Amino acid sequence: xPLAGLFSGLSISASGMxxxxxxxxxxxxxxxxxxxxxxxxxxxxxxxxVVVKAAADERDTRLVDKDGELAGASTQPxxxxxPSSGLPRHERFSGCGVAVAEIREDSRPPKLVYDPSHxxxxxxxxxxxxxxxxxxxxxxxxxxTRAYEAxxxxxxxxxxxxxxxxxx
Amino acid sequence: MLSELLFNKTDLPVVTRSLxxxxxxxxxxxxxxxxxxxxxxxxxEVSFEKELRQAMDQTSLQGTQTDSRHLAxxxxxxxxxxxxxxxxxxxxxxxGINNVDIDNEMAKLAEAQIQxxxxxxxxxxxxxxxxxxxxxxSISP
Numbered sequence: 221x222p223l224a225g226l227f228s229g230l231s232i233s234a235s236g237m238x239x240x241x242x243x244x245x246x247x248x249x250x251x252x253x254x255x256x257x258x259x260x261x262x263x264x265x266x267x268x269x270v271v272v273k274a275a276a277d278e279r280d281t282r283l284v285d286k287d288g289e290l291a292g293a294s295t296q297p298x299x300x301x302x303p304s305s306g307l308p309r310h311e312r313f314s315g316c317g318v319a320v321a322e323i324r325e326d327s328r329p330p331k332l333v334y335d336p337s338h339x340x341x342x343x344x345x346x347x348x349x350x351x352x353x354x355x356x357x358x359x360x361x362x363x364x365t366r367a368y369e370a371x372x373x374x375x376x377x378x379x380x381x382x383x384x385x386x387x388x
Numbered sequence: 389m390l391s392e393l394l395f396n397k398t399d400l401p402v403v404t405r406s407l408x409x410x411x412x413x414x415x416x417x418x419x420x421x422x423x424x425x426x427x428x429x430x431x432x433e434v435s436f437e438k439e440l441r442q443a444m445d446q447t448s449l450q451g452t453q454t455d456s457r458h459l460a461x462x463x464x465x466x467x468x469x470x471x472x473x474x475x476x477x478x479x480x481x482x483x484g485i486n487n488v489d490i491d492n493e494m495a496k497l498a499e500a501q502i503q504x505x506x507x508x509x510x511x512x513x514x515x516x517x518x519x520x521x522x523x524x525x526s527i528s529p
Contacts, residue, residue: 229415236422243425274429315419315473318426367424370490374418377497381414381504385407388511 228316230382233375235275235317240368242320243270247361254352257340264340265350267326275319326351394518401466402440403511409436409471410504416473417497420488429486430478431493436471443469 246268256265328351336345395401413434423429442448443464451461460468482489520527 229411229418232415232418232422236418236424239422240425272423272426274423274426315416315423315432317419318422363425367421367490370421370424370494371418373494374414374421374497377501378414378418381411381501384505384508388508388515 229378230375232315232317233371233378235319236371237368237375239270239272239318239320240364240371242323243272243364244361244368246270246323247357247364250350250352250357251354251361253350254354254357256350257338257347264330264348265352266330267328267350267352268323269326270323271321272318273321274315275317276315398514398518400511400514402444403507403514405436405440405466405469405471407504407507407511409434409440410500410507412471412473413500414497414504417493417500420493421490421497423486424483424488424490424493425485427485429488430475431486431488432473432475434471434473436469439464439469439472 250267253265259265330348330351332346333349334345335341335347338347341347413436416432416434420431423431443466445463449462450465451458453460478487480487482492516527
């Protein structure tokens, strides 16, 4: 393996599984609090969402950096190529999975529902309900589940390859 | 020493390169899959087959390096072929938030897995043949 450690493929998939699980946790919290009108900060519960970012690995960029190498240019078909391992038109790869950058609160305004009998109703009889859209949460949940499954498949594929490697 | 005399005369160097490539490829694909929901992420790829084909092209000239300061000339040797991970320039947004197409990644993952298993099988055969040669036996079919 030219890059990083032997088991880094597994840890990349694990980071993906972790990110999707946190997404799933946050969705569960949103669904559980879909009707919560009181929170610690006052006012109704606000929908939360996960912000993920690609985790970059310094080590990888350095190993793949081949800008310092000399490259020959062939301008005639009978020129001998001076091979260069650099990939001029491409950018260098650096990746070691995904990381949860933050869990943020949705800034959309709370839904106002007319219910004068509710203890949290304002003077006009409106209750501020959480800005959680259950349908949106459900679709996000499907997306998170499928992404988690994809990561499990990738994990198993890498694991299978490592186990096969022992057979050589 | 032994590798110069024995292993490098077989297809083993090619097999190990190919295993390296398949492993790196599975890693890069795992990274693409892990970032399937990351906005603005750009998928990575591994380049290897073209370089290997160039190195194995017996019709092209190959320069010999007798000094570490010599420039490599002509086709690179098998030893110089290494899989390289890179980020292709691809401004499309296949999934709406990034350019990761999950079906494509899963297909490529299966492909890398099969390539790796094939390399292992091929390597096993090579070792079987070397063992047979050492022991002076014929290979049982």
